[in-house]
Amino acid sequence: MFDRVFEKDVKITGIGQSEVGRPSLKSPLRLTVDACLEAISDAGLTCDDIDGVACWPGDHNNNGDSFSPIGSHAAKTALGLNVNWYGGGYEGPGPLGGVIAGAMAIASGLCRNVLVFRTISEASARQTSRTSNSLHSKTPGRDGSYMWRWYTPYNVFSAVSMVAMYAQRHFHEFGTTSEQLGQIPIVCRANAALNPKAIYRDPITIEDYLASRFISTPLRMYDCDVHCDASTALILSRADVARDLPHPPIRIEAIGAALNSPFSWDQIPLTRMVTAEVGSMMWARTDLKPSDVDTVQLYDGFSILTLMWLEGLGFCPHGEGGRFIEGGSRISLSGELPLNTNGGQLSGGRTHGLGYVHEACTQLWGRGGARQLKKANVAAVGAGGGPLGGSLLLVRE
Amino acid sequence: MNRKLPMLTQDNRSFWSGGAEGRLNIHRCATCGSWFHPSAPVCPRCRSLDVGAHPVSGRGRVVSFTINHQRWVPELECPYVVAIVELEEQAGLRFLTNIVGTPPEEVSIGMEVRVVFEQHEDVWIPMFERAA
Numbered sequence: 001m002f003d004r005v006f007e008k009d010v011k012i013t014g015i016g017q018s019e020v021g022r023p024s025l026k027s028p029l030r031l032t033v034d035a036c037l038e039a040i041s042d043a044g045l046t047c048d049d050i051d052g053v054a055c056w057p058g059d060h061n062n063n064g065d066s067f068s069p070i071g072s073h074a075a076k077t078a079l080g081l082n083v084n085w086y087g088g089g090y091e092g093p094g095p096l097g098g099v100i101a102g103a104m105a106i107a108s109g110l111c112r113n114v115l116v117f118r119t120i121s122e123a124s125a126r127q128t129s130r131t132s133n134s135l136h137s138k139t140p141g142r143d144g145s146y147m148w149r150w151y152t153p154y155n156v157f158s159a160v161s162m163v164a165m166y167a168q169r170h171f172h173e174f175g176t177t178s179e180q181l182g183q184i185p186i187v188c189r190a191n192a193a194l195n196p197k198a199i200y201r202d203p204i205t206i207e208d209y210l211a212s213r214f215i216s217t218p219l220r221m222y223d224c225d226v227h228c229d230a231s232t233a234l235i236l237s238r239a240d241v242a243r244d245l246p247h248p249p250i251r252i253e254a255i256g257a258a259l260n261s262p263f264s265w266d267q268i269p270l271t272r273m274v275t276a277e278v279g280s281m282m283w284a285r286t287d288l289k290p291s292d293v294d295t296v297q298l299y300d301g302f303s304i305l306t307l308m309w310l311e312g313l314g315f316c317p318h319g320e321g322g323r324f325i326e327g328g329s330r331i332s333l334s335g336e337l338p339l340n341t342n343g344g345q346l347s348g349g350r351t352h353g354l355g356y357v358h359e360a361c362t363q364l365w366g367r368g369g370a371r372q373l374k375k376a377n378v379a380a381v382g383a384g385g386g387p388l389g390g391s392l393l394l395v396r397e
Numbered sequence: 398m399n400r401k402l403p404m405l406t407q408d409n410r411s412f413w414s415g416g417a418e419g420r421l422n423i424h425r426c427a428t429c430g431s432w433f434h435p436s437a438p439v440c441p442r443c444r445s446l447d448v449g450a451h452p453v454s455g456r457g458r459v460v461s462f463t464i465n466h467q468r469w470v471p472e473l474e475c476p477y478v479v480a481i482v483e484l485e486e487q488a489g490l491r492f493l494t495n496i497v498g499t500p501p502e503e504v505s506i507g508m509e510v511r512v513v514f515e516q517h518e519d520v521w522i523p524m525f526e527r528a529a
Contacts, residue, residue: 131469131470134469134470136401136470139404142401142402142403142404142405143401143402143403143404144403144404149403149404149409150403150435150492150493151493152400152401152403153400153401153402153403153520153522154400154479154493154494154495154522154524155400155401155465155469155473155477155479155495156479156493157467157469157470158467158469160467161463161465161479161493162493164463164465164479165461165462165463165479165480165481166461167463168461168462168463168506169460169461169506172461172506213466214464214466215465215466215467216463216464216465216466216467216479217463217464217466218463219463262441264435265493266481266491266492266493267434267435267491270460270461270481
């Protein structure tokens with residue numbers, strides 16, 4: 001299937017993150033600069049060492065919208081970077097697309113150190129318009145987008161409409177319950193209590209969860225992530241460069257990406273989405289197995305997505321996710337497979353994708369403070385919902 | 398209330414305007430015989446260009462659904478049902494829609510439905526109601 005596994009020669013050598021605000025008083029560009037400079041410094045590099053920039057989804061719609069206000073043009077210009085390659089863009093394997101593109105730039109020989117970042121300002125946007133993140137606002141007038149125009153005429157304002165139908169179908173086919181699903185937001189909230197940057201840090205119980213209002217059945221308010229203003233950045237370095245930098249390199253052991261399903265929210269497998277095809281690619285590129293993984297950082301834009309990532313990446317069989325997380329202890333900080341150790345997007349804040357990589361590296365480097373895991377050598381990251389999906393298997397060397 | 402309307406193109410007009418004649422039009426490949434959605438000028442299965450829109454029965458079943466309670470904009474009437482309906486013509490032939498004319502709490506997976514249309518300007522939005 002694959003006869004070259006280029007990503008093993010690519011290492012994560014530094015990470016950075018701005019403040020995570022709800023909202024932040026800093027501009028999106030300032031948040032970006034904060035995250036990027038912290039990551040560059042953390043890697044033991046200077047701006048002069050950065051010869052590539054990658055991001056997802058980049059200068060989204062070219063109008064500075066809050067989903068992605070800053071692209072690679074703005075970042076490289078603001079920081080005065082001289083690069084051999086750069087790029088960003090929405091199309092590709094979802095929120096980890098920037099990491100994968102940056103790794104390819106290194107593997108192809110174009111770059112030695114690539115800055116990857118993701119900036120979001122949805123909390124600020126919602127201060128002035130409650131519909132700022134609505135799918136309806138993506139296209140003025142008639143909806144001409146390739147995909148959304150099949151959904152927005154049906155009063156689909158948010159991806160929650162589709163994701164709630166995935167949950168309903170999962171409940172129907174496999175007997176998954178709200179009590180089981182609720183363990184994901186409850187565990188995330190417990191982890192967030194140990195993360196000083198998390199948005200919501202007060203514990204919640206299953207009673208709180210079941211009493212929270214429905215947004216779109218069977219999903220409740222606590223099943224939905226929380227908007228924030230933040231930027232997250234990391235540095236990818238070529239193996240020979242990484243050897244001389246301060247931190248033990250974190251190897252990209254394997255990548256996975258959604259490549260085969262239609263780019264659609266209603267034509268994909270409803271109880272798996274693209275997670276299984278992402279998982280099968282990732283595990284085909286490594287000798288490691290799910291049982292080798294110490295912690296998982298899995299997309300929780302909506303809680304049911306996390307459950308599907310657990311299944312799709314092979315941590316439990318398809319349909320068994322509800323029983324796998326029953327009671328929550330298995331996925332808690334002291335469990336056999338700690339999940340979203342910084343509180344995820346459900347409680348930590350919707351940093352949208354790179355936040356999971358940042359937290360995986362935080363754990364692998366032993367910087368987790370009060371939430372630090374006893375054993376953290378291998379981490380799996382999966383990000384995306386619907387037709388968007390990508391994954392990383394990360395190993396600290 | 399007003400709905401967000403799709404931009405009509407050569408490739409999707411048959412789907413959104415079939416309701417003018419009371420028809421739900423879906424694309425079908427004349428070479429391999431398979432129905433497909435969303436409409437496109439090529440068959441995604443066999444890549445034949447001999448494709449076109451044809452009326453279907455308009456009957457199907459609910460594959461999944463959700464009752465939306467969130468009032469995304471002030472004028473939105475809640476609750477309402479977003480669903481995925483599979484048409485009887487072919488396994489897997491399905492699309493996102495609304496279930497109307499049925500109390501939301503009575504909608505269920507597997508429920509038999511039939512198409513109805515809601516006209517806005519030059520768009521006839523195919524929706525479904527419980528089959529008699």
